[in-house]
């Protein structure tokens with residue numbers, strides 16, 4: 840963090856600041872739904888330099904990323920809705936994440952992967968619809 844502003848410790852911040860974890864609940868829920876559709880995948884595969892997909896369908900060269908709404912700047916639930924003493928710092932951090940996501944999507948695409956990015960909130964709202972987005976990608980490349 841190159842900013843000279845200081846993080847102020849808050850109770851919310853303590854868990855939010857932790858690095859993105861693997862096998863989040865939306866990720867696991869989506870994988871189950873995709874599995875029920877008869878698709879087989881591998882989890883946490885590196886698909887390009889410094890780019891690890893949450894899961895991949897190697898047969899179709901599809902890479903799926905599940906984006907947490909807060910960390911990845913969901914238009915409906917992203918950091919712009921964050922309040923509190925660290926709001927500006929969060930915005931900066933999330934902007935960095937969004938830029939990295941775009942870079943990773945391009946890198947994966949350049950390596951021949953079809954990238955599907957799914958918001959955490961899409962999965963929470965309707966996991967079958969979210970799984971269908973993966974199926975759609977399969978039908979386009981199959």
Ligand SMILES: [Zn+2]
Pocket residue numbers: 908913914915916917958959960961
């Ligand atoms: Zn969202």
